[in-house]
Amino acid sequence: MLGSLLTALTAAVERSQSAGRTTSERIRRFETEQLTLHVLAATVVFLIVLPVLIAALVSTKRAGIVTSIGDLVPGGHALSNYRRALIGLEFWRFMLNSFVMSVAVVVGKLIVSLLAALVIVYYRFPYKNAVFLFILFTLLLPVPVRFVPLYRLTTELGMNNTFFAITVPYLASATTVFILRQHFLSIPASLVETAKVDGVGPLRFLWSVLIPMSRAVLVGVSVIMFVYTWNQYLWPLVIINAESLQVAQVGLNLLRGQASTGEVAWSMVMTGSILTLLPPLALLVLFRRQLLETFTIQQK
Template identity: 80%
Template sequence: MTRIDTLTGTPPSDWAERTAARLDGSQLGLHLLTGVAVFLLLLPVLVALVVSTKESGIVTTVGDLVPGRAAVENYRRALVTYGFWRFMLNSFLMAVVVVVGKLLISLLAALALVYYRLPYKNLVFLFVLFTLLLPVPVRFIPLYRLIVELGWNNSLLAITVPYLASATTVFILRQHFLSIPASLVETAKLDGVGPVRFLVSVLIPMSRAVLVGVSVIMFVYAWNQYLWPLVVVDTESLQVAQVGLSLLRGQASSGEVAWSMVMTGSVLTLLPPLALLVLFRKPLLETFTIQQK
C-alpha cells in the first residue's frame, strides 16, 4: 500500500519529483532572466565594437550590424593619425597619480579616525561624509580660480590634486579597520610598534584585497573624468581620453567614417578599466561587501 503524504495528498516520491521539477524550472527561468539582463547590458558595447570595424559607421537597419573589414585601419587612424594614444596616456598618468595619492591620504585619515584619540573624532568623520553631499559642479568655480592663481592650469597637477581627497575611500577603509580584532592592536602596542610601522607591517598586509578593490574603483573614477579636464586644460595635447573622444568626433566629422571613428575611440577608452575589472574582480567584490563584516 502506498503511503500518502498528509500535507500534499501525494506519494512522497511523486512529491519529491515535482518539487525538484519546480526548482529546476525556477532556476532555468532565473538563468534565462540573468542572460537577458547581461545581453542588454552588453548590447551597446557589442554595437560599438561592430561599428568600429566598418568603413561607414552609419547604422540604419539590423542588417548593418555586421562586422566590417576596416577594423585595423580604423584603430590605426585613431591611435596614430589622430593621436588618440596621447589622450589615453594622459588619462593613465592622471589615474595612476590619483590612485596613489588618494590611497595614501585615505590610509592616513582612516588610521587617525580609528586608532587615535582625537577630540571630536566622530564629528570630524561626519564632516568627511558631509562632503559627499556637495555636487561636484558646485566646486568648479572656486576650484578653477584657485588652480589659476597657483599657476597649475594646463598641467598634470590641475587634473590630479583636486581628486586626491576621497570621503568614500576613507569610509571604506575605516569600516575595514574597525573589523580588525582589537587584540591584534593591543599586541602591537605592547610590542612598542609605532603608528607608521603598524600601518605598513600590519594594516596594509591585512587589507591587501580591500586596497586593491578600492584602487580599481578609484582608477575607473579618475579614468572617466571629463568635465573638469575640459574646463581646466586648454592644450589639446594634454587632454584626457574622455575629452579626446569629442575631439576625435570633431576631426572626423567631415569624413565618411565619423561614427566608426567615434566608436573606435570608445572601444579603446573602454579597454583599460575593463581589463582591471576582470583581473581584480574578486578584491572588488570583497570591497563592496566590506560593511557586512
C-alpha cells in the first residue's frame, strides 16, 4: 500500500520534471538514444555478417587456415582461387545445374500456378473448394515426408539421375497458388466483370490484365521459389548420382573431397560457399521490396 503510493509519487515527480525540461534537452536525449540504437544495430549486423565475412576472406587466401583474428587479412589469391574452383575443379558445372534447375522450376511453377489460381479465383464449377483444399493439403507433404517413396517411384520410372527428377516433382506449389489467389482476390471484381461483358476471354484476361497487375507479386514469388529451389539439398543428394548433373549444394561437399586434403581444401570450400551464396543473395538484395511485399501476402 505504502509502496505503491511511493511509486505513484515518484512517477508524478518524474513526469513533472520531464515536462519541465527544455525542448533542446529533450532533442538531445532523443539523439543519444537513437545513437545507442544505431550502435546496437550495427553490432547485430556485424555479428550476422561475420561468418560469411570470414568465409569471403578465406576465399582470397592460398592457405585456408585462420586460427586467430590476426589471420583475418585478405590474401592475394582471390582470382586464382575462384578460377580454380570454377574451372579447375569444375564447380561451374554444379552452379550451372543449380541455375538451370532453379530457373526451370521457377518458370514451370509460375505457369502451372498462374493457371490454377486463375481457375480457382475466376471460374465457377462444382467442388471448387474441394479442389482448392486438395492443392492446399500438399503443404502437409514436404519433401522430407515423402522422399523415400518418391525415390522409388522416380527410380522405377527410370528417371533417377535426370534433370526431370529434380524439376518436375517441384512444379505443383500450394504456396504459389495460395499467394496468387490472395493477390487476385485483392483485385476488384469489377475488372473481370468488365472483361466478361466486353467478351475478353480468360487467357487474354490473365495475360493482359492479371499478369501486368501482379508484377511485384510475381517477382516476389519468383525470388521465394528460386531461393527455395536453389537451396534444395536432400532430394538432389539422393536422386542424383552422376556428378555431371549434381547441384551446387551437394557439389560443395564433393568440392571438399576433390580439393585434395590439407590446408588448401578449406579455401576452396569457402570459395565454393561464397559462389553458392551469391545468386540467391543477389536476388534478395535486388528484389527486396517485392519480396517483402509478397511475404506479407503469404502470411494471411
